[in-house]
Amino acid sequence: MNVLLGISGGIAAYKGPDLVRRLRKRGLAVRCVLTANGAKLVAPAALAAVSDQPVYHEAFPLDGQIRHIDLARWADCCLVAPASANLLARVALGLADDLLTTLILALEPEKPLWLAPAMNTVMWRKPVVQEHVATLVRRGARLIDPVDGNLACGEQGVGAMADPERIAELVGA
Numbered sequence: 001m002n003v004l005l006g007i008s009g010g011i012a013a014y015k016g017p018d019l020v021r022r023l024r025k026r027g028l029a030v031r032c033v034l035t036a037n038g039a040k041l042v043a044p045a046a047l048a049a050v051s052d053q054p055v056y057h058e059a060f061p062l063d064g065q066i067r068h069i070d071l072a073r074w075a076d077c078c079l080v081a082p083a084s085a086n087l088l089a090r091v092a093l094g095l096a097d098d099l100l101t102t103l104i105l106a107l108e109p110e111k112p113l114w115l116a117p118a119m120n121t122v123m124w125r126k127p128v129v130q131e132h133v134a135t136l137v138r139r140g141a142r143l144i145d146p147v148d149g150n151l152a153c154g155e156q157g158v159g160a161m162a163d164p165e166r167i168a169e170l171v172g173a
């Protein structure tokens with residue numbers, strides 16, 4: 001199974017290489033797509049090395065390929081981990097303003113879209129964030145709930161990304 005791993009601008013992006021390794025251990029092929037802010041929080045070269053695949057972030061490549069369509073066709077499912085509040089809002093609104101959101105829009109509806117949100121607990125509890133999550137789930141997205149934990153911002157509460165092993169287990173099942 002081909003997993004397209006989207007990494008948006010959450011601090012949990014640093015867990016990306018670990019998540020890739022756990023997905024691959026289950027026999028899944030993984031290609032990573034980063035948002036511009038995701039690429040500030042995890043090294044694309046590390047993801048390329050552990051996935052043994054190119055890493056994508058450019059929506060307008062100069063090689064003549066229509067990257068969002070090619071990647072959407074390649075994928076059997078898409079997993080966004082971490083999914084930032086901003087990414088959830090963009091997908092809920094159907095925006096297609098970078099490679100990741102455009103290919104999510106181009107993903108055939110029968111292909112699962114997994115979302116593993118991660119953010120500060122105040123952000124996670126905000127009604128606007130919860131409304132976007134509810135909209136996405138109503139449309140068929142599969143939510144991997146954030147967990148209670150010590151957050152990077154120093155707070156304790158719900159908002160930490162689910163454990164990479166748990167995510168790999170769910171997506172690979």
Ligand SMILES: Cc1cc2nc3c(=O)[nH]c(=O)nc-3n(C[C@H](O)[C@H](O)[C@H](O)COP(=O)(O)O)c2cc1C
Pocket residue numbers: 007008009010011012035036037038082083084085086087118119120123
């Ligand atoms: C160090 C750092 C950590 C961040 N962590 C998170 C986070 O865990 N979750 C979140 O929703 N936003 C987080 N943000 C804010 C997002 O990066 C910001 O909203 C950005 O616009 C998200 O862009 P993207 O969704 O296109 O990747 C963080 C920002 C910084 C500077």
